[in-house]
Amino acid sequence: MIEVKNLTKKFNSVKALDGISFSIGSGSLFGLVGSNGAGKSTFLRTLAGIYAPDGGEILIDGKSPFENSQVKSRLYFISDYPYFLPQSTLNDMADFYKRIYPNWSRKRYEELCGLFPINAKDKIGNMSKGMQRQAALICALAARPDYLLLDEIFDGLDPVMRQLLKRIVFDEVAQRDMTVIVASHNLRELEDFCDHIGLFHKGGVVFERDLDEMKLGINKVQAVLKPTPDIRDFAPLDIVKMEKHGSLVSLVVRGSKEEILEKINSFNPIFVEILPLTLEEVFISEMEVAGYDIDNILS
Numbered sequence: 001m002i003e004v005k006n007l008t009k010k011f012n013s014v015k016a017l018d019g020i021s022f023s024i025g026s027g028s029l030f031g032l033v034g035s036n037g038a039g040k041s042t043f044l045r046t047l048a049g050i051y052a053p054d055g056g057e058i059l060i061d062g063k064s065p066f067e068n069s070q071v072k073s074r075l076y077f078i079s080d081y082p083y084f085l086p087q088s089t090l091n092d093m094a095d096f097y098k099r100i101y102p103n104w105s106r107k108r109y110e111e112l113c114g115l116f117p118i119n120a121k122d123k124i125g126n127m128s129k130g131m132q133r134q135a136a137l138i139c140a141l142a143a144r145p146d147y148l149l150l151d152e153i154f155d156g157l158d159p160v161m162r163q164l165l166k167r168i169v170f171d172e173v174a175q176r177d178m179t180v181i182v183a184s185h186n187l188r189e190l191e192d193f194c195d196h197i198g199l200f201h202k203g204g205v206v207f208e209r210d211l212d213e214m215k216l217g218i219n220k221v222q223a224v225l226k227p228t229p230d231i232r233d234f235a236p237l238d239i240v241k242m243e244k245h246g247s248l249v250s251l252v253v254r255g256s257k258e259e260i261l262e263k264i265n266s267f268n269p270i271f272v273e274i275l276p277l278t279l280e281e282v283f284i285s286e287m288e289v290a291g292y293d294i295d296n297i298l299s
């Protein structure tokens with residue numbers, strides 16, 4: 001379990017993390033989202049024990065990661081610019097990491113080399129950005145960490161590799177309760193990957209939620225209604241968003257499916273259906289409740 005208590009990290013006058021507090025349960029797939037400069041990478045680097053907090057604390061299973069090799073040997077951090085030894089091949093990196101990570105598995109390493117289409121004997125420095133990310137992932141997963149920290153990992157990976165990464169990570173989380181924390185400024189990328197999301201903004205955490213809980217109590221409805229009602233006609237429904245295209249009305253509404261359908265049916269719809277919400281639509285609703293404008297935060 002990761003506990004973040006009033007954590008502050010400053011760079012001169014810039015407060016990259018401004019007294020944030022939240023926790024991340026074991027086995028969670030936790031997404032950090034937020035605009036450029038929100039503090040996501042600083043948070044991951046502090047969690048990885050690279051930076052010491054300037055205030056508050058960050059604890060991994062009750063212990064601070066900073067200057068603690070025992071804690072660090074249980075976590076693997078892939079930064080937005082993955083590090084490799086100069087002139088090294090993937091096999092060289094495997095030799096390096098097997099001395100650092102007590103759970104390192106040669107068998108797993110060989111399995112992963114068979115899954116990702118890169119040559120373990122090639123110099124990593126000559127590989128493309130996406131191939132270097134794959135090399136970093138092979139090292140990370142062969143190290144069998146309890147905590148996997150990923151900064152903008154999807155950047156540079158093609159769609160097939162993204163799906164492969166997601167599938168492998170889901171398996172590891174299910175099989176051995178690995179905790180994954182992944183930073184991205186793209187909500188859509190995290191939509192089918194994470195079970196929790198923390199939204200960072202200007203060094204603070206605007207909110208942190210379980211995705212399934214967020215989706216409870218908010219629904220999206222499409223209906224063909226003639227005549228087309230005005231937004232006020234839907235009272236007392238709590239309408240988050242309404243769009244009209246001719247007689248087709250799309251609504252994002254807070255409330256149960258039953259109460260929403262009861263109201264829509266009172267207009268004798270020609271057609272009505274409840275649709276799944278995107279993560280972005282759920283966020284718009286949550287942000288409004290919290291008093292923020294999502295366009296200013298995730299643009």
Ligand SMILES: Nc1ncnc2c1ncn2[C@@H]1O[C@H](COP(=O)(O)OP(=O)(O)OP(=O)(O)O)[C@@H](O)[C@H]1O
Pocket residue numbers: 011014015016034035036037038039040041042043185
């Ligand atoms: N090593 C550093 N030295 C000085 N300032 C830094 C350093 N690292 C981060 N910052 C500053 O801290 C703030 C948060 O940066 P951070 O990299 O954590 O944001 P981010 O959310 O990861 O952004 P991005 O999505 O662009 O990667 C920014 O104002 C940044 O300029």
